[in-house]
Amino acid sequence: MTYLNAKNNQKLNTRQIRSFKKKTTNKNLQMLTCYDFQTSQLLNETNLDLILVGDSLGNVILGYDYTIEVSIDTMVLFSKAVKKGAPEKFVIADLPFGSYASMELGLANSIKLFQQSGVEALKLEGAYTQELQLIERLTQIGIPVMGHIGLTPQSVHEQGGYYTHGKDEYSQKKLMNESLALQAAGCFAIVLEFVEQGLAQKITEALTIPTIGIGSGTMTDGQVLVINDLLHLGKNDPPKFCKPLANIYQTKKQLIEDYLK
Ligand code: KIV
Numbered sequence: 001m002t003y004l005n006a007k008n009n010q011k012l013n014t015r016q017i018r019s020f021k022k023k024t025t026n027k028n029l030q031m032l033t034c035y036d037f038q039t040s041q042l043l044n045e046t047n048l049d050l051i052l053v054g055d056s057l058g059n060v061i062l063g064y065d066y067t068i069e070v071s072i073d074t075m076v077l078f079s080k081a082v083k084k085g086a087p088e089k090f091v092i093a094d095l096p097f098g099s100y101a102s103m104e105l106g107l108a109n110s111i112k113l114f115q116q117s118g119v120e121a122l123k124l125e126g127a128y129t130q131e132l133q134l135i136e137r138l139t140q141i142g143i144p145v146m147g148h149i150g151l152t153p154q155s156v157h158e159q160g161g162y163y164t165h166g167k168d169e170y171s172q173k174k175l176m177n178e179s180l181a182l183q184a185a186g187c188f189a190i191v192l193e194f195v196e197q198g199l200a201q202k203i204t205e206a207l208t209i210p211t212i213g214i215g216s217g218t219m220t221d222g223q224v225l226v227i228n229d230l231l232h233l234g235k236n237d238p239p240k241f242c243k244p245l246a247n248i249y250q251t252k253k254q255l256i257e258d259y260l261k
Pocket of ligand 1: 033052055094148214224225
């Protein structure tokens with residue numbers, strides 16, 4: 001069940017998102033990724049709460065091995081297309097790898113992405129002092145920011161691969177502190193990617209802003225999925241935590257084969 005319903009299909013705003021908690025609404029905040037105009041037109045007509053133009057487009061659209069290869073110009077291009085198709089949705093765009101490596105770079109690239117694409121908010125990975133200061137500055141100048149911790153694909157090499165975070169005491173304390181710091185810095189919501197589910201629940205309970213989980217169990221305030229996984233748009237099987245609704249890859253392949261006959 002989504003936050004909004006069909007009769008009230010209006011764009012969410014940061015005040016509404018910031019105060020959303022599953023335990024008081026008994027609903028999930030639902031976010032899906034999107035990377036193109038036609039799909040965003042379709043999502044615009046649904047009750048979906050939030051659209052994310054994730055840098056996962058590097059993997060599923062551009063065929064890169066890592067999101068690290070995605071540039072700020074690529075994010076501007078795709079975010080603009082998605083926003084054009086979904087004027088009635090709250091759209092969030094990812095700041096890509098390296099684009100916020102310093103305060104100066106982060107400000108310039110955030111303003112560029114926000115201004116040129118027309119999205120409602122940006123998302124960035126990590127919660128070190130540098131990121132916290134940037135989030136504070138961005139919210140001061142009017143750019144809402146969604147945080148993202150746990151498995152952060154832009155740091156895959158530094159983190160040593162893709163795995164569940166928050167299994168040991170050190171990592172649990174770190175993630176809890178990071179969540180509180182992101183909230184204090186001004187984030188309106190936080191993505192918890194591959195965070196151990198018990199910890200994801202504790203973080204969700206400790207925060208006043210919503211948590212949006214992916215591979216982090218069902219106790220977060222919302223869920224995010226890569227649309228290509230949900231619809232099985234690609235050749236490879238989606239990750240285990242995502243049960244695809246259909247196999248659109250096979251369906252499309254069959255249609256083309258039938259046509260060619
Ligand atoms: O890039 C992306 O799609 C993301 C989600 C998986 C949260 O960051």
